[in-house]
Amino acid sequence: MRYFQKILGERLYLSSVNPEDAELYTKWINDREVSLWLGLHASVMSQAKERQILDGMATGDGFNFAMILRDGDRLLGNISLMGRNPIDRSAELGIFIGEAEDREKGYGAEAIRLLLGFGFNTLGLHNIMLHVNADNARAIACYKKCGFREYGRRRESLFRDGHFVDTVSMDILDREFAEK
Secondary structure (H helix, E strand, O other): OOOOOOEEOOOEEEEEOOHHHHHHHHHHHOOHHHHHHHOOOOOOOOHHHHHHHHHHHHHOOOEEEEEEEOOOOEEEEEEEEEEEEOOOOEEEEEEEEOOHHHOOOOHHHHHHHHHHHHHHHHOOOOEEEEEEEOOOHHHHHHHHHOOOEEEEEEEEEEEEOOEEEEEEEEEEEHHHHHHO
């Protein structure tokens, strides 16, 4: 079996990361649209390097999940809780969906809700934050739909394609998630 239903949703589930998916992840990370939003647009990722990253995710202490479509057990992308601080009960969320045809179908919002439930109800987190490019309107709308609120903005912090872009910081508290 390639994937394991760790956190089950309506249309997808979150599974442990499978290092055998390195070729597909390498394709995605080298795709301009994916890499642009991840801040990796100036990087070139080799399959060997991606395999190393996935091996680290699979064996590390973080909470890195493959997003799997239940219908056909197809890999959609990745979602993670990073930088978990057990004293402050906080962490940072990161997500991407690899294929363009899988975006704008609600998969990201479902995966985020699953991960927020895990973070707040299983790990006992109080605050989950994220950072997003200010010009990524699709992602910002998704995060707001999931209950995130903007708490700050770092002006002109990203240089891309000859111009600067702001970074928007958003977060959600456990009680706000419970209210939704």
